[in-house]
Amino acid sequence: MISTTIDQEIKKAMLAKNNAQLRGLRAIKAALLLAKTEKDASEEITEEGELKILQKLIKQRRESADIYKQQNREDLFQVEQEEIDVINQFLPKQLDREEVAVIIEQVIKQSGATSVKDMGKVMGLANKELAGKADGKLIAEIVKEKLA
Numbered sequence: 001m002i003s004t005t006i007d008q009e010i011k012k013a014m015l016a017k018n019n020a021q022l023r024g025l026r027a028i029k030a031a032l033l034l035a036k037t038e039k040d041a042s043e044e045i046t047e048e049g050e051l052k053i054l055q056k057l058i059k060q061r062r063e064s065a066d067i068y069k070q071q072n073r074e075d076l077f078q079v080e081q082e083e084i085d086v087i088n089q090f091l092p093k094q095l096d097r098e099e100v101a102v103i104i105e106q107v108i109k110q111s112g113a114t115s116v117k118d119m120g121k122v123m124g125l126a127n128k129e130l131a132g133k134a135d136g137k138l139i140a141e142i143v144k145e146k147l148a
Contacts, residue, residue, distance in 0.1 A: 001050070002028070002032070002054070003032050003045075003050070005090070006028050006029050006032070007029070009025050010025045010026065010029065020079075020082040020083075020086065021086055023082070023083055024085070025086060027057060027083060028053075028054065028057065028087060028090065031054075031056075032045065032050065032053060035049065051131060051132035052131075054132075055091070055132065055135075055136075057083075058087050058088065059135075061081075061083050061087070062084065065077050065081055065084070091132055092132050092133055093133070094133060094134060094135070095130070095133050095134050097138065097142070100133075100134045100138060100139065100142055101142050101146070103129055103130060104122070104126050104143055104146055105146060107122055107125045107126045108122055108147070110125070114147075115147060116148060118147065122143050122147065123139070123140060126143060127139060
């Protein structure tokens with residue numbers, strides 16, 4: 001589970017006085033604790049659930065980083081980028097566009113999808129297959145290309 005690893009990494013970062021690492025780790029810990037204490041939450045978060053939380057954290061930071069970049073706030077952009085790097089350490093290796101396209105083609109064949117009308121069905125299967133390995137935006141873009 002990621003949460004036990006995070007606690008150990010926080011201790012290491014504190015001892016090393018690595019503020020960037022510590023900031024990112026604390027953000028992960030806070031998000032995981034929040035998810036555990038939400039209404040309707042079961043006692044333990046699954047590993048798949050943890051991956052979704054980490055992907056959400058990265059997405060939020062990328063959006064913020066883009067805004068900071070547009071406003072020429074390099075200092076704030078750098079903070080967001082450092083946190084993205086820390087969070088990425090706990091995600092599986094991200095697949096590149098070609099690898100994602102190959103997997104999506106297989107999913108389309110398995111599902112029997114023939115047109116854009118079947119996009120919802122394909123997206124559901126593709127998101128399960130590629131959970132934690134690719135960005136949802138990229139998956140949707142490739143599915144749309146392949147079904148068009």
